[in-house]
Amino acid sequence: MGNNDEVEVSELEQRAIEVLRNDSRIPLRKLAQELNVSRSTAARVISALKKKGIKFTVNVPEPGFVAFVIIESKVSSEAYRAIDGRVVNLIRAKTLEELTEKLGKIKGKRAVIVARQESGFALAGLSCDYCGGKIRGDPLTYRRGRKVFYLCCRTCLSEIRSKYSHRSKNIKTK
Structure with missing residues (x-):
């Protein structure tokens, strides 16, 4: 994880992200007005954010099971570094059996918390x-x-x- 996962954004890109958080479907013309820039500049900002891997869609997790696994390294795409340096990995599965199988493949687990995810939102x-x-x-x-x-x-x-x-x-x- 560390600094390699961090994305640097300009002040204008940060302002655009804030506007898009409030309304991700805002028309380009209106986004340009909010940012006080031309439409072509607003289009370039959106393009730059996409190139940096910033997503504008919301991914709603499917109902199922999620495990929070604390280990020394990142083993899933959803992982967060704790203050003490260990990594909290989120492991998702549709069934408890599938989750058990995935957890069995992970070595060096310090702690595992399993929860049932009833609804995506x-x-x-x-x-x-x-x-x-x-x-x-x-x-x-x-x-x-x-x-x-x-x-x-x-x-x-x-x-x-x-x-x-x-x-x-x-x-x-x-």
């Missing part, structure tokens, strides 16, 4: 676009053109489908 305060109720668990989605509706249950999904199917029928008959 938590939805804080997401409400249904039809009834306004709070969505518990994974939302149902309905796409209409470029708009995505998040729904709490199959009833709301059915209702919003019928609401928009009537609109499209009215438009077609005119």
